[in-house]
Amino acid sequence: MEYLGASSLQNLQALSALLSQQQEEEDDEDCKNVPASAHLGPGNIGPPPKRDKEVSTSCTERKSKDIWNEEEVAEGSQYDDVDDQRPQPEYEIILKQSVGTEDLFLGMSRKDPSSMCCEAMLVKIKLPDTKATDVVLDVKETFLDLRTPKYKLGLHLPQPVHSQEGKAQFFSEREELEVTLLMKRPMDIINM
Missing domain, CATH: 1.20.890 (cAMP-dependent Protein Kinase, Chain A)
Structure with missing residues (x-):
C-alpha cells in the first residue's frame, strides 16, 4: 500500500x-x-x-419578427436565385505567387510552393458565345458574382480578397474571362 x-x-x-x-x-x-x-x-x-450581461441583453433587445439578423447571413447569399435557370459556366481558380530568382534559386525568402505563400487568385471563366460588353461582374470580399445573358455564376471565394484592387480581362478568341484578385493575408512570418 x-x-x-x-x-x-x-x-x-x-x-x-x-x-x-x-x-x-x-x-x-x-x-x-x-x-x-x-x-x-x-x-x-x-x-x-462570470455572467455576461451583453449576451442576455442582446437576446431581449431583439423583439422584431425577423428570423435572423443581417450579420448571420453569409455574404453573397442575396445573389442566390433558384428561379434563374441560366447555367453556371465552367471556371477554374488558380492561386499565384510573385517569385523572383532570389526565391527560386537562392531560397533567400521564406516562400514555399504552398498556398499559404500566394498573393493573388486567378479565376478563369469560360463564356462561350458571349461578348465582353455583355458581362456584368461584381466582386465582394468573399464573393464573385458574374452575370451574362446566357450564364450566371455566384462563386464563394476560398480566401478573402481586396475587392477594389482586382483586374479583369476578356479574351474573345478563347471566349474566356480572367479575373485577378489580390488576396487579403495576415502579416506573419510567411507573408512578409
Missing part, C-alpha cells in the same frame, strides 16, 4: 472542508440527507462562471 504524504492528507482535508461547507449552504430540507458529493458535478470545479 502506498503511503499518503502530509500534502495528500492536507488535500483530502481541504476537499472535505469544501464539501461540508457546500452542504451547510443548502437550506433545502429534502437535501439534508443526501451526501455533499452528490451535489457536485464537473461544473463545480474552479471559480463560478
